Amino acid sequence: MTTPLLITRRMTDHPGDSQTIVRYESTGGYAQGKRALGLTRDELVEEIKTSGLLGRGGAAFPAGLKWSFLAPERPAYLVVNADESEPGTFKDRQLLERDPHQIIEGMIITSIANEVHHAFVYIRGEYAKPARRVQTAVDEAYAKGYLGGGIFGSDYDLEVTVHLGGGAYICGEETALINSLEGKRGEPRLKPPYFPAAKGLYMMPTIVNNVETISNLPHILALGGGEYSKVSDSADTGTFMTSLSGHVNRPGNYELAHGITWRELIYEIGGGIPDDKQLKAWIPGGASAPWFIPEKHLDLEISKDATAAAGSMLGSGAVIVMDEDTCMVRAAERLVRFFAHESCGQCTPCREGTTWLEMILRRIEEGQGRAIDLDLLVDVSDGISIGLAWPPKMTTICPLGPSAVSPIMALRDYFRDEVDSHVVNGGCPLKSGGATPQTPRSPGDETASEDGRSSDPASPDPDRMPGESE
Amino acid sequence: MSSWSESTQERATEIIARYPEKRSAVMPLLYLAMAEEGHLTDAGMEEVARWCEITPAQVRAVASFYTMFKRERTGRYLVSCCTSITCMLLGGDEVLHAVEDESGVPHGETDDEGMLSVEHVECIGACGGAPAVQVNYELIEGVSPTQARELVRWLKRARPEVVNSDEMQELFGARRSFDWGISEEHGAIGPYPAFQPLGTVGSEVSE
Ligand SMILES: Cc1cc2nc3c(=O)[nH]c(=O)nc-3n(C[C@H](O)[C@H](O)[C@H](O)COP(=O)(O)O)c2cc1C
Ligand code: SF4
Ligand code: FES
Numbered sequence: 001m002t003t004p005l006l007i008t009r010r011m012t013d014h015p016g017d018s019q020t021i022v023r024y025e026s027t028g029g030y031a032q033g034k035r036a037l038g039l040t041r042d043e044l045v046e047e048i049k050t051s052g053l054l055g056r057g058g059a060a061f062p063a064g065l066k067w068s069f070l071a072p073e074r075p076a077y078l079v080v081n082a083d084e085s086e087p088g089t090f091k092d093r094q095l096l097e098r099d100p101h102q103i104i105e106g107m108i109i110t111s112i113a114n115e116v117h118h119a120f121v122y123i124r125g126e127y128a129k130p131a132r133r134v135q136t137a138v139d140e141a142y143a144k145g146y147l148g149g150g151i152f153g154s155d156y157d158l159e160v161t162v163h164l165g166g167g168a169y170i171c172g173e174e175t176a177l178i179n180s181l182e183g184k185r186g187e188p189r190l191k192p193p194y195f196p197a198a199k200g201l202y203m204m205p206t207i208v209n210n211v212e213t214i215s216n217l218p219h220i221l222a223l224g225g226g227e228y229s230k231v232s233d234s235a236d237t238g239t240f241m242t243s244l245s246g247h248v249n250r251p252g253n254y255e256l257a258h259g260i261t262w263r264e265l266i267y268e269i270g271g272g273i274p275d276d277k278q279l280k281a282w283i284p285g286g287a288s289a290p291w292f293i294p295e296k297h298l299d300l301e302i303s304k305d306a307t308a309a310a311g312s313m314l315g316s317g318a319v320i321v322m323d324e325d326t327c328m329v330r331a332a333e334r335l336v337r338f339f340a341h342e343s344c345g346q347c348t349p350c351r352e353g354t355t356w357l358e359m360i361l362r363r364i365e366e367g368q369g370r371a372i373d374l375d376l377l378v379d380v381s382d383g384i385s386i387g388l389a390w391p392p393k394m395t396t397i398c399p400l401g402p403s404a405v406s407p408i409m410a411l412r413d414y415f416r417d418e419v420d421s422h423v424v425n426g427g428c429p430l431k432s433g434g435a436t437p438q439t440p441r442s443p444g445d446e447t448a449s450e451d452g453r454s455s456d457p458a459s460p461d462p463d464r465m466p467g468e469s470e
Numbered sequence: 471m472s473s474w475s476e477s478t479q480e481r482a483t484e485i486i487a488r489y490p491e492k493r494s495a496v497m498p499l500l501y502l503a504m505a506e507e508g509h510l511t512d513a514g515m516e517e518v519a520r521w522c523e524i525t526p527a528q529v530r531a532v533a534s535f536y537t538m539f540k541r542e543r544t545g546r547y548l549v550s551c552c553t554s555i556t557c558m559l560l561g562g563d564e565v566l567h568a569v570e571d572e573s574g575v576p577h578g579e580t581d582d583e584g585m586l587s588v589e590h591v592e593c594i595g596a597c598g599g600a601p602a603v604q605v606n607y608e609l610i611e612g613v614s615p616t617q618a619r620e621l622v623r624w625l626k627r628a629r630p631e632v633v634n635s636d637e638m639q640e641l642f643g644a645r646r647s648f649d650w651g652i653s654e655e656h657g658a659i660g661p662y663p664a665f666q667p668l669g670t671v672g673s674e675v676s677e
Contacts, residue, residue: 075490084595085592085593085595086593087554087555087556087592087593087597088555088556088593088597089593089595089597090595090596090597090598090647090648092595093595093596093647094647094648098648118490124595125536125538125607125663126538126550126591126594126595126604126607126663127595127663128607128608128658128663128664128665129608129609129635129654129656131663131665132654132656132664132665135665159488161488161489163494163497163498164497164498164501164663164665165497165536165538166497166500166535166536166537166538166539167536167537167538168535168536168537169592180497181494182491182493182494183491183493183494183495183496183497183522183524183532184493184531184532185531185532185535186535186536202490202491243597243598243647244598245556245597245598245600246555246556246559246560246597246600247559247560251597251598251599251600251645251647252598252647252648253598253647253648283555287555287593318597320555320556320559320597322559326559330558331555331558331559334553334554334555334558335555338554338555338592338593341592342592344535
């Protein structure tokens with residue numbers, strides 16, 4: 001199990017200054033950006049298609065295919081999605097802080113391939129330091145003539161704007177991100193018709209790619225698409241970043257080749273569970289992903305297909321590990337709280353459903369649960385995501401709502417007894433306890449949205465607990 | 471006639487020039503408006519509306535959508551404790567309670583002197599170093615409840631002009647998500663992220 005480091009190579013070899021343009025150029029940086037100017041769109045698209053690179057933002061969409069779909073109208077735009085806010089995920093932060101020029105070179109390549117002359121980096125607002133690092137790098141690149149008018153002495157112009165978000169997870173969804181960048185509320189748009197490739201930023205063709213996806217591009221050009229596709233033995237090509245966190249001895253970001261197993265990741269790379277406790281469950285691909293348990297999933301390969309066949313996804317690459325003492329109800333509550341808080345409020349099933357789920361889970365955790373509550377949770381979930389299937393059958397504009405159902409699927413399928421014992425016990429049978437901090441909802445508060453619609457998230461009546469007859 | 475200072479107006483002009491359409495500058499200008507007054511006021515939002523050539527209602531609709539645009543008076547130090555999944559697993563709730571207890575400020579509130587605001591937040595991308603806390607969006611990882619209490623006492627006593635992630639990490643943190651050394655010379659001076667092109671919202675720590 002040897003891992004060829006690509007996108008974390010420079011920061012690993014040169015920890016002190018990998019973010020500077022001097023170090024970047026002295027380690028081969030910007031050579032591929034320059035070279036791209038001499039290649040045709042077809043050649044570039046073909047190279048990326050051959051590489052097999054999949055998007056790393058969550059949906060695992062083939063990057064080359066995305067480029068080839070771009071509608072012919074111009075101007076076209078590129079937006080690098082650095083809104084990273086999915087609980088458990090911190091890989092993009094490392095790439096932003098430690099190797100920002102790699103992202104800029106990736107943007108140059110993408111822009112040339114798609115005839116883009118204005119590109120954006122949308123960075124979540126809480127990432128002050130990463131944003132400073134990227135802006136510094138952008139300034140350096142402008143000063144050198146690698147960005148701006150006539151890049152690398154050619155007649156190709158490329159402007160880059162660094163944009164800071166305002167603290168809303170939903171803006172990571174690509175159409176919400178576009179709305180936000182247009183100076184509007186970050187509400188997702190309906191697809192169709194608002195596919196970014198056709199009607200994106202300012203209604204023009206737009207490519208949205210994740211930070212990690214973009215970071216791979218200089219390496220694909222340097223290696224050649226064919227060579228890149230052979231970096232891993234698995235059907236999934238190249239390397240991927242995983243953010244490992246929770247109950248493991250060595251949490252952190254790891255750049256790995258696809259094809260290792262979960263056992264290897266958690267026990268070898270992650271160093272196992274602290275205090276030699278037992279593994280209870282883990283979330284394989286960020287807060288949205290259905291959970292895995294050791295009895296069934298430990299020896300599965302970490303790849304897109306194997307994970308999908310087992311009913312989950314690699315998503316944002318975040319792996320959250322939970323030991324034997326973890327209360328599954330509490331963990332589920334915490335995840336559902338996130339989605340309830342971050343729901344933009346446009347779709348009733350998501351806005352109302354996630355709030356109900358959060359309330360029911362909290363009352364179970366606090367000892368007020370009833371025997372019917374698990375069925376009730378499943379019932380409410382069914383209203384958000386029909387049949388609780390994975391991938392979900394969508395009733396909503398975007399996948400945020402259905403994502404909130406993943407923890408409920410875990411309770412239903414693997415931890416029914418634990419939910420029941422909460423009810424019978426009148427509280428949590430495990431060690432963890434204490435009151436849960438409740439979050440006031442952020443998106444859509446008392447202010448009417450601009451079309452005059454009240455966006456107050458009609459919250460459920462606290463006097464009428466869910467499940468009571470009306 | 472703008473109510474903004476000369477330098478803020480220059481910033482605003484510069485920021486708007488970075489976008490193909492004026493309206494896209496709403497968010498950075500809202501940060502600028504917060505920097506002028508410490509939080510977002512109606513007057514500040516109206517000013518943003520004028521610059522972006524949209525209505526104040528449209529600006530308010532945007533401002534209310536995002537958690538980081540504070541429309542209420544916010545303390546000089548905004549302490550944000552993560553209680554999302556990984557931080558919760560590793561004691562983030564206890565860290566929040568320690569901060570609330572030591573400061574006497576419940577989450578979602580600000581103390582009377584306008585010194586400290588406390589909030590709990592969803593994942594701030596520091597799960598590898600959980601539990602994580604931010605002060606004015608400057609990150610500290612691997613914070614124990616005891617260290618959280620010390621942090622609060624330090625903020626109240628030392629009243630640093632500029633808060634700096636590396637300094638606070640050294641004093642009050644432990645394990646980080648990733649650690650490649652190198653020091654960061656920038657810090658934050660307000661309840662908004664210190665992001666250099668906006669100039670007024672960040673500052674260099676003087677040695
Ligand atoms: C609710 C939601 C949040 C998302 N958040 C992010 C994010 O923070 N970063 C990201 O790159 N993609 C995020 N995505 C995925 C984007 O919509 C989009 O698929 C991705 O940025 C495309 O880039 P890629 O093809 O390089 O993966 C999110 C999607 C949804 C539905
Ligand atoms: S599913 Fe939820 S977050 Fe997505 S558009 Fe609908 S209400 Fe908004
Ligand atoms: S869960 Fe706290 S930083 Fe991610």
